[in-house]
Amino acid sequence: MAENAKWYVIHTYSGYENKVATNIEKSVENRSLQDLIPEVRVPTETVTEIKDNKKREVERKIFPGYVLVKMVLTDDSWYVVRNTRGVTGFVGPASKPVPLTDEEVEALGVEVKQIEVNYAVGNIVAIVDGPLEGFTGVVEELDLDKNKVKVVVSMFGRETPVELELDQAQLEN
Structure with a gap:
């Protein structure tokens, strides 16, 4: 109930x-x-x-x-x-x-949703949501408390760090 x-x-x-x-x-x-x-x-x-x-x-x-x-x-x-x-x-x-x-x-922020993360720093992840959807990058840092992940994406020959919500990235298959 x-x-x-x-x-x-x-x-x-x-x-x-x-x-x-x-x-x-x-x-x-x-x-x-x-x-x-x-x-x-x-x-x-x-x-x-x-x-x-x-x-x-x-x-x-x-x-x-x-x-x-x-x-x-x-x-x-x-x-x-x-x-x-x-x-x-x-x-x-x-x-x-x-x-x-x-x-x-x-x-x-009444209920904090725990997001299960199946990737770690150094893993290659696919961005599955947001303006960079479809890109891949390397996880640089994870902040589970703030629900953030920093991913370094290679765009136009440049390494660009982007901050995403944890559920916007997932382990590359």
Whole structure:
């Protein structure tokens, strides 16, 4: 059942995001609804603030007033989320929950997709997507955390390093 779960956005009172997320998680645990609501997130980013000439790392909410909930939409799951203190409603027309598309989830960086890479530095790869599709090159460096690969492509008799996403290249057969 949990594999059918989609991400929904709920609106909360500003400043209550963490409390709402915690309360939803408690309700899920108390009612054993882990199958229906596997995950609750308050997207944050770490930023460096300079205050009084002092640098410090601060965690800031990316979407103040919103919480992301991965859930299978049923009457029960809707009821639990909707009746959590601090929740003002789901984001969607007439507060009917509308799930985020896979593209939106990816763009928000909510779920990090692990890309399996079958090549390594020094391998010859074929570029399978993007403006250089059809070219081949040698892998110069891999950055799995940033989902990037640097490939040196020979174009017009010149060696040109290009940066691609990991899934834009694959091992040459």
